[in-house]
Amino acid sequence: MSAAPPPCLRDILSKSSAYLEQRKIDSPRLSAELVVAHALGLERLDLYLDLDRPLTEQDLSKIRPLLARRGTGEPMAYILGRKEFYGLKLVVTKDVLIPRPDTELCVDAVLGLYQPDRPLLFADVATGSGAIAVALLVHLPAARCIVTDISARALTVAVKNCEAHGVRDRVLSTQADLLTHLAPAALDLIVANPPYLAESEFSRISKEVADFEPRIALVAGVRGDEYFDPLVEQAMAVLKSGGHLLLETGATQAEKLAGDIRSRSEQWSDIKVLKDYAGLNRYVQARWCPLR
Ligand SMILES: C[S@@+](CC[C@H](N)C(=O)[O-])C[C@H]1O[C@@H](n2cnc3c(N)ncnc32)[C@H](O)[C@@H]1O
Structure with a gap:
């Protein structure tokens, strides 16, 4: 059996947005984009130039804690600093x-x-x-x-x-x-x-x-x-x-x-x-x- 392909940026953005929506966070898609871009050291609009980019485990480990913070309602400005x-x-x-x-x-x-x-x-x-x-x-x-x-x-x-x-x-x-x-x-x-x-x-x-x-x-x-x-x-x-x-x-x-x-x-x-x-x-x- 072949291993599942790694998630790409598009997948992670939609999963992150769904997670924040379920947590009743304001503007879940925007928050997801800002968190993912910040974690990967990108500008938000750069995400759209490379939506099929596969994400490594290292990328995911940077995204997860920031997403969890946003999921508690922490304002974006504190997460971005x-x-x-x-x-x-x-x-x-x-x-x-x-x-x-x-x-x-x-x-x-x-x-x-x-x-x-x-x-x-x-x-x-x-x-x-x-x-x-x-x-x-x-x-x-x-x-x-x-x-x-x-x-x-x-x-x-x-x-x-x-x-x-x-x-x-x-x-x-x-x-x-x-x-x-x-x-x-x-x-x-x-x-x-x-x-x-x-x-x-x-x-x-x-x-x-x-x-x-x-x-x-x-x-x-x-x-x-x-x-x-x-x-x-x-x-x-x-x-x-x-x-x-x-x-x-x-x-x-x-x-x-x-x-x-x-x-x-x-x-x-x-x-x-x-x-x-x-x-x-x-x-x-x-x-x-x-x-x-
Ligand atoms: C509403 S914030 C304003 C911050 C900033 N001027 C702004 O507009 O974004 C109020 C600030 O008042 C400070 N503060 C509270 N009591 C104070 C006091 N007795 N004397 C001086 N600063 C005080 C707080 O630490 C906080 O930084």
């Missing part, structure tokens, strides 16, 4: 939130405020992977940035991303609770995508997020607004006159936060609520103009 943000390839590990497309609008909002050649010192608070800082520094070549995070492991990832995109020499990284320890009246801009989920929302979000992304990157106390107040308070001390604050929030939080900033001090001006791609109120921008 990377995620694209603002057109830049970023390293991501389980120590950081996977940067979201919505956060790209924070970058757009800042780029709408400053000319590229303007020297600028800004802070990316709660930087995680460093997504916002890296994107801004790439597009603002005269800017310098302080990245802060409470998580030392997240800061390691942020620094790696700064290195990978050639902006490390313009970054100071500091493990800190929000903006503590920063010098008074030093910053032109503060941008932050802090945690903003309420405890109760966390129990309702998708398992892919809740089971794999760091809780510390997502939850902000019982009501989800634990970080906004201290951030606004600290911003009043560390922003220069005329400096901007830009915060990402949940869809039900932005209007309230804008109102809180307005009533906290008349020295906040140009307070705006900005919308995301879905038309939801998701960002609050304000300008610190202290009276002389």
